[in-house]
Amino acid sequence: MGDSIRAAAQRLSAVSETPRLDAELLMAHALGVERDRLLLDPARFAVPAAFDAFVARRMAHEPVAYIVGYRDFWTIRLGVGPGALIPRPDSETLIEAAVDHFGQQTPKRVLDLGTGPGTLLLAALAEWPEASGVGVDASAQALAYARGNAEALGFDARAEMRQGDWAAGIDERFDLILCNPPYIGEAEPLMPDVRAHEPASALFAGTDGLDDYRRVVPDLPRLLATGGAAVLEIGATQHISVRRLAEDAGFAVACRKDLGGRDRALILTIA
Template sequence: MQKALRDAARRLADVSETPRLDAELLMAHALGVERQALLLDPSRFAVPEGFAALVERRMRREPVAYIVGHRDFWTIRLAVAPGLLIPRPDSETLIEAAVAYFGADAPRRILDLGSGPGTLLLAALAEWPEATGVGIDESATAVDWAVRNAADLAMDERARFRLGDWTSGLEGPFDLILCNPPYIADSEALMPDVVDHEPAGALFAGADGLDDYRRILPDLPRLLAPGGAAILEIGHRQLILVSELAEAAGFTARSRRDLGGRDRAVVLTRP
């Protein structure tokens, strides 16, 4: 087992920044166990026949999340598949910022703009069991998977997902608005794992990466409840520009940094 993991990690080093982790996740998936069980006592297991095929898929730069069919995020597990933006640890910064903002209180009604497979809304609902929320996405595939994830997490009575074009047709107020819009400039180069597999519409946003912020921010004041917060993910070089757009819409903006110390979320409140 250890030799198989070492050999796989050595091969995956050519295509991945986390080759050992990838090998362990693929091995656990092939075995039908959690990675923690594999690490606790790898000698219990024989290398399964299907492991080599999974490694070959990863060697073709297919994302691990698509291969194993899920991604853990915050305190929940989300089913994912091709056509969906894969949840990323950096996006947990938005939930951390929300928890810090509300403290001992709790938002009652939550909006997730660009909800993908339900990532931010379902993570927030897991944090606040009395809250309800709405998720909006322009992709029918994303909405379908978000509905499935809500049911799998027993949140289908509290979460509603529907097709939509950002804030168009929505009525507030919402105590918490979460949004991870596309924010990558059209000319920016991305890893093949991302650009060749994940949906371009969830990644790219015009020449400067700000097209969707320009659409979203002016309409947020009418949707945000007094005392609430809107928290948007940003690229780590976009704080000043996004803050200027937010302030023009009447918000006070402050940054929340990710674990790497980079500006990752902008927290918007009314003065």
């Protein structure tokens, strides 16, 4: 077992920045067990026939999350697959910022614009059991995952998923607004597993990556409740550009860095 994982990790180092982790996740998936069980007692398992096929798919740059069918995020597990943006650890920065903003208070109503497979909304509902909210996405494929994830987590009574064009048609005010819009410029380089497999509509936003911020940010003042916060994910070089849009819309702006020390989340409050 250990030799098979090491050999797979060596192969995967050609296509992945985390080859050992990839190999362990794929082996655990092939075995139908959690990775921690595999690591605790690898000698009890025989290498399943499916493992080589999973490694071959990863060698072809298919994301591990699509192969295993899920990605862990914050305190929850989210089902994902083709058509849904894979949750990134850096996006947890938005939930951390929201937790700090509200302290001991609960944001009763949460709006997640561009929810994908329900990532930020469902993480927020896991954090605040008394909260409810709305997730909006233009993609019917992504929303199918979002609804399935809400049901699997037992949040379907608290989470409404709507297909829509950002906040168009929404006239409610929310205590917490979360948004991870597309923010990659069309000519920017991307890893092959991202560019070839994840939905372009969830990645790219015009030549400078700011097209969707220009649409979303000016619409936020009418949606944000008194004392609330809107938390937006940004690319590492977009702090100043998105801050200017937010300040022009009347917001006070703070920035939170991710674990890598990069600017990652802007926290917008009414100035």
